[in-house]
Amino acid sequence: MANDKQNIWIHLADTEAMPLNVERSDEATYREAEKLVNTLWERWMLRFSDNSSSHEVLARVAFQFARLYLETYQENKDVNDYLTEFEHQLDEIVVKI
Secondary structure, eight states, X not given: OOOOEXXXXXXXXXXXXXXXXXXXXXXXXXXXXXXXXXXXXXXXXHHTTTTOOHHHHHHHHHHHHHHHHHHHHHHHHHHHHHHHHHHHHHHHHHHHO
């Protein structure tokens, strides 16, 4: 494989399409992210149609994904901290044997 990257276009909400240069192996991830953003945007456009512009709804979507990312990041950090402590305790037990 001489070129593992490819150009794709991502369409989010009603914004201009964005060109991206991505690893071929990552295209599905980008497409799924595009789908998730657009699905939530479409649902919220209906929900907030009376008092929000498309731009405001897209901002809400971005905020929601950022919040979910941070929650997941913290949960993963907590699990990693727990496993690190567990490994340390296990090492102490093994050394005593």
